[in-house]
Amino acid sequence: MRAKKSVPGQIGWWALYFAFPVLVVLLWEYICHFGSVKIYNMPAPEIILKDAFEKIQDGILLKHISVSFLRVLEGFLIAAVAALILGVLIGLNKYFERFTELVLQILKPIPPIAWIPLAILWFGIGESSKLYIIFYGAFFPILLNTVDGIHNVDKRYLELARVYEVDKWRLTWKMILPGALPSILTGIRVGLGNAWVCVVAAEMIAATKGVGYMLSNGRSMSRADDVILAMLLIGIVGKIMDDILKVISKRIMKWS
Amino acid sequence: MGEKETAVKISNLNKYFADLQVLSDISLDVKKGEFISVIGVSGCGKSTLIRIIGGLETLTDGEVLVNGETVKKPSRKVGFVFQDHRLLPWLTVEDNIKLALEKGTKDTDEIVDKYLKLVGLESFKKAYPTQLSGGMAQRVAIARALANQPDILLLDEPFGALDAITRISMQQELQKIWKKENITMILITHDIAEAVFLGERVVVMSSRPGRVKDIIPVDAVCHYQRTGSDFARTRDRIYQEFFRDEEMPFAYNI
Ligand SMILES: Nc1ncnc2c1ncn2[C@@H]1O[C@H](COP(=O)(O)OP(=O)(O)OP(=O)(O)O)[C@@H](O)[C@H]1O
Numbered sequence: 113m114r115a116k117k118s119v120p121g122q123i124g125w126w127a128l129y130f131a132f133p134v135l136v137v138l139l140w141e142y143i144c145h146f147g148s149v150k151i152y153n154m155p156a157p158e159i160i161l162k163d164a165f166e167k168i169q170d171g172i173l174l175k176h177i178s179v180s181f182l183r184v185l186e187g188f189l190i191a192a193v194a195a196l197i198l199g200v201l202i203g204l205n206k207y208f209e210r211f212t213e214l215v216l217q218i219l220k221p222i223p224p225i226a227w228i229p230l231a232i233l234w235f236g237i238g239e240s241s242k243l244y245i246i247f248y249g250a251f252f253p254i255l256l257n258t259v260d261g262i263h264n265v266d267k268r269y270l271e272l273a274r275v276y277e278v279d280k281w282r283l284t285w286k287m288i289l290p291g292a293l294p295s296i297l298t299g300i301r302v303g304l305g306n307a308w309v310c311v312v313a314a315e316m317i318a319a320t321k322g323v324g325y326m327l328s329n330g331r332s333m334s335r336a337d338d339v340i341l342a343m344l345l346i347g348i349v350g351k352i353m354d355d356i357l358k359v360i361s362k363r364i365m366k367w368s
Numbered sequence: 369m370g371e372k373e374t375a376v377k378i379s380n381l382n383k384y385f386a387d388l389q390v391l392s393d394i395s396l397d398v399k400k401g402e403f404i405s406v407i408g409v410s411g412c413g414k415s416t417l418i419r420i421i422g423g424l425e426t427l428t429d430g431e432v433l434v435n436g437e438t439v440k441k442p443s444r445k446v447g448f449v450f451q452d453h454r455l456l457p458w459l460t461v462e463d464n465i466k467l468a469l470e471k472g473t474k475d476t477d478e479i480v481d482k483y484l485k486l487v488g489l490e491s492f493k494k495a496y497p498t499q500l501s502g503g504m505a506q507r508v509a510i511a512r513a514l515a516n517q518p519d520i521l522l523l524d525e526p527f528g529a530l531d532a533i534t535r536i537s538m539q540q541e542l543q544k545i546w547k548k549e550n551i552t553m554i555l556i557t558h559d560i561a562e563a564v565f566l567g568e569r570v571v572v573m574s575s576r577p578g579r580v581k582d583i584i585p586v587d588a589v590c591h592y593q594r595t596g597s598d599f600a601r602t603r604d605r606i607y608q609e610f611f612r613d614e615e616m617p618f619a620y621n622i
């Protein structure tokens with residue numbers, strides 16, 4: 113919720129937003145320079161910043177990020193399309209729901225990382241295995257939220273549809289799916305977040321590029337600054353992706 | 369007044385929810401073009417009754433004929449206005465009305481314009497329901513029902529959620545529409561003044577189980593004057609149906 117609209121109020125509101133991270137960085141600086149921590153394990157913020165600048169300059173940083181991002185985008189889009197189609201079919205048809213229920217319930221608790229071994233056995237360590245993990249991570253949140261959203265459409269609207277004898281087609285497209293949209297969009301946001309988590313996990317195990325590779329490579333080279341930089345990147349990119357989806361969601365739901 | 373056709377004929381209607389009897393032996397004939405108010409305490413089964421007439425609820429026993437036919441399911445020809453406006457928030461006012469029209473209806477734009485004008489909201493065609501006040505939204509809901517040119521309009525406490533002033537102007541508007549369009553209307557309310565101002569007859573229901581306790585004819589003059597003695601007398605009579613043994617409040621004495 114946005115506070116007051118006045119300019120000083122705005123500044124204060126943003127100051128509050130950034131105060132906590134600034135405090136963390138200051139504390140971090142203090143510990144590194146005056147505490148008893150080995151700089152080797154816990155590099156100071158400026159060292160990480162320097163590391164970041166170097167990697168930006170030689171283009172490595174952008175390369176890792178874009179490789180991971182494209183993987184996520186691809187896996188996520190495939191998952192979104194599949195989950196939406198399946199979710200709508202399940203949500204609208206109770207027989208199809210019954211038919212798929214047991215298999216989905218058993219698959220649901222298996223975390224995406226538990227699929228990594230099998231994915232590597234099946235697809236090798238190439239792109240396909242990573243895509244599969246990402247797909248899997250994004251698929252279930254979107255599917256389940258779509259089904260839930262459809263089931264939870266306000267029953268009063270269904271009654272309205274009966275009164276005005278609204279046909280099946282318009283009932284689906286103008287009443288049920290828009291009613292389920294908030295839940296579907298939530299599913300998409302969670303799905304994208306999951307996909308991003310999964311790409312990191314998959315790249316840590318088998319990759320030569322990407323932010324996950326940055327992490328595991330940093331560890332094997334004993335470069336704590338690389339590792340922390342990679343972690344920060346994962347967090348920041350994840351936040352930005354979520355922000356973008358939030359804006360898109362608001363645009364789509366212009367009525368609320 | 370000549371013999372008019374019957375729009376709704378209810379004979380010995382009983383309704384149970386599981387073991388709970390909600391309606392008991394209700395019989396009522398509503399003539400074509402008539403305005404009937406139904407009044408009763410909360411929980412006496414008013415909504416259940418009107419939902420049965422509208423085909424939204426099944427009956428346990430008895431018969432309900434609308435235009436001479438047994439009600440099996442809701443129909444566009446029997447309009448239903450709910451207590452909540454029930455507009456879809458993701459559709460504009462215009463699209464909300466169009467959604468309720470029969471598939472393949474021609475000149476939908478003209479129909480929308482005509483009925484929005486009737487309820488005085490032609491300039492809100494492109495607005496979303498969240499941009500409307502409660503009274504405006506309810507007017508759109510009425511326009512949506514009327515746009516289907518129903519023979520009968522069922523209204524379940526349509527103004528219950530509105531403030532007193534808005535409610536009175538909505539009552540006047542509904543009355544105007546009724547006179548102009550000559551639609552049979554059945555209005556559920558728990559506002560005695562509303563029942564008298566709008567209804568040609570007021571059906572008073574008793575509760576647990578809901579029965580028709582009395583049917584009170586209302587003189588047409590009550591539909592013009594809310595302040596006259598005829599209005600007061602009719603209102604008092606209904607008041608006494610509910611509070612027979614109690615003293616009349618001072619304001620009601622003439
Ligand atoms: N679907 C249902 N299942 C079981 N009981 C129901 C159902 N609908 C209504 N009832 C019961 O039937 C009785 C009458 O309900 P109804 O909604 O018709 O009352 P009402 O006169 O419209 O009340 P109000 O003025 O508060 O709207 C109540 O006791 C209610 O609990």
Ligand SMILES: [Mg+2]
Pocket residue numbers: 414415416524
């Ligand atoms: Mg009711």
